[in-house]
Amino acid sequence: MHNGSEAVNLVTQTAGARSPASSEARERILAAAYDLFSRNGIRAVGIDAIIERSGVARMTLYRNFTSKDELVLAFLERREERWTNGWLQQEVERRTVDPVDRLLAIFDVFDEWFRTDDFEGCSFINVLLEITDTGNSLHQASATYLVRIRSFLERLATEAGVADPAAFAKQWHILMKGSIVAAAEGDQDAATRTQDLASLLVARELKR
Amino acid sequence: MHNGSEAVNLVTQTAGARSPASSEARERILAAAYDLFSRNGIRAVGIDAIIERSGVARMTLYRNFTSKDELVLAFLERREERWTNGWLQQEVERRTVDPVDRLLAIFDVFDEWFRTDDFEGCSFINVLLEITDTGNSLHQASATYLVRIRSFLERLATEAGVADPAAFAKQWHILMKGSIVAAAEGDQDAATRTQDLASLLVARELKR
């Protein structure tokens, strides 16, 4: 899930500009890192595991990424592309158009997610909690991607005509995060429970 | 916080029964492990850091705990003693007596917690997310301690006369977990925001 191999074949490129930033090897490394990091966390996954799964040479990895941290950063970036934008946001917008319905639909999407057998949780939360040091670039990057999710919520809240969209988005995000942790604990019905809570907030903010 | 050094001096014990399970060295190891694990997580803290901080010999640690995993297990047990029981539960019960007020007071207690400069988050959530493998004993232990927190909530919900205390406790716990993650993200007002959500649930479940 969320690791669709649309792979974008970029081989046979134009003139000497064979940019290393989009080589086939780099893509395979990133794909392997995505699977391993999202499922097992950062610290638990070593470079060896990544090169083995990607079938790439050790030096090829270090030619494409100067360090493990930079690879993790690239993973987080891809996580936003695939999970936040390509999945959550897109799925919500596909299901309905009314902004309030879209907000509530988040938990319908989560419900399906929580029931997948290989539920991996939210990588941004995982990295944020795994890397304690608030000065660490990985910690900060995760925090930034979480802020971006909140921007999406705030946009929907604004469209819905909520009085204080920023505050609303923060509360909504607390609900989302709570449900994700509950799902990680094993509660398959966490999304439904949380949607019920969310509907209470909607009812208060928007008499309809 | 929550690491009060009440230390329980157990030296000079009775007859040969100098149980290794409560030696002074063991206590110092556990105290060091508590500080380090709760603040930095499990994987980030090595044995070396623990023996250095505790000032104990390497072999003394392994005479008291057969492995790092067992030390982590002992840490989690102490975390429940100090955090769940000795702090959260006690603090809530000290502040008020009405069960509904006690449920809401959780977020008053959280508010103070979130504002401490060395906020460490919930170790049970941290370990649960850090150790992905659901079969791992550390993962399972963390899950169990989270269930116990829910038991406390359920007790209060029952006393409050909620229709479905188990479901109520799960929703309340989702709110708590969401607020803790938000606090880890840096939101100092996460407890207030969450208490507002919580009050909506209370209002629906108990017309008063």
Place this chain on the structure above:
DNA sequence: AGGAGCTGTGACCGATCGTTCTCCCTCTTA
């Protein structure tokens, strides 16, 4: 033909991981 650029191979680095071992010292209690 030749050079540039990316990849593969495999040895290798120092550091750190969790864990074990041996030797000795210091208490306590019988």
Place this chain on the structure above:
DNA sequence: TAAGAGGGAGAACGATCGGTCACAGCTCCT
């Protein structure tokens, strides 16, 4: 006073960590 247990110190174990090195092979462009 003797026995015995707990602790301290430090070397060492094999494994793994992230990261580097030299060298050879391939494919593409000019």
